[in-house]
Amino acid sequence: MRSNVVIPKSYTKPILDWLLDGDNLEKYLSLSPYHASGKVIARPNIDLRDQELVDGNFPFKDFFHLRDLILQQYDLPLDLPIDDNYGFMIVVSYKGHSTQLHKDPNRNREGPDASKHDTTNMPYFVTDKLHCRFNILIQSPEGGGNPIIDGVEFDIEENEPWMVQAGLYYHGSSVVEGDKIRILCSFGHYIPIELANERGWSSM
Numbered sequence: 472m473r474s475n476v477v478i479p480k481s482y483t484k485p486i487l488d489w490l491l492d493g494d495n496l497e498k499y500l501s502l503s504p505y506h507a508s509g510k511v512i513a514r515p516n517i518d519l520r521d522q523e524l525v526d527g528n529f530p531f532k533d534f535f536h537l538r539d540l541i542l543q544q545y546d547l548p549l550d551l552p553i554d555d556n557y558g559f560m561i562v563v564s565y566k567g568h569s570t571q572l573h574k575d576p577n578r579n580r581e582g583p584d585a586s587k588h589d590t591t592n593m594p595y596f597v598t599d600k601l602h603c604r605f606n607i608l609i610q611s612p613e614g615g616g617n618p619i620i621d622g623v624e625f626d627i628e629e630n631e632p633w634m635v636q637a638g639l640y641y642h643g644s645s646v647v648e649g650d651k652i653r654i655l656c657s658f659g660h661y662i663p664i665e666l667a668n669e670r671g672w673s674s675m
């Protein structure tokens with residue numbers, strides 16, 4: 472669901488500047504998930520504020536403020552529980568990369584603390600909460616790299632947030648075109664089912 476607003480660049484520039492400074496991208500975006508085509512690097516669970524990012528002067532204040540601004544666009548409280556699996560993350564995609572269609576679990580299955588994994592129930596069933604992700608491209612590629620949600624591609628603007636019901640709809644992104652890298656900030660939250668129902672977000 473697009474927000475149809477564009478967040479002013481002044482709010483995203485500190486994050487972009489930090490990412491593009493020196494070798495920060497390669498140094499801190501250390502997760503390279505397997506994808507069929509094109510290179511992608513990511514840093515999940517930024518909300519856990521690990522020491523490496525603290526020591527690296529990651530702009531946590533700007534990053535969290537950006538999340539606040541996006542949640543406000545959807546008239547949501549700022550104290551929503553954070554997704555345990557990937558939390559708040561940054562994903563950088565290079566030319567030729569696309570994200571295959573997938574759903575994200577509504578329960579903790581892949582979080583960094585394996586002792587807290589939820590082995591009960593089907594993780595992709597929507598029961599007491601719905602995993603939604605609040606996303607923004609702080610740098611758009613020259614072409615492509617658009618979100619695809621439930622079979623529909625959205626020609627999203629740079630700095631235009633969107634929301635995806637990640638635990639309900641198959642979603643992915645179209646192929647990145649050109650040499651300019653795609654930089655995504657993705658904030659994952661669990662929406663309590665009562666609130667999701669009220670908004671009409673929990674059923675297809």
Ligand SMILES: [Fe+2]
Nearest residue numbers: 573574575637
């Ligand atoms: Fe996803």
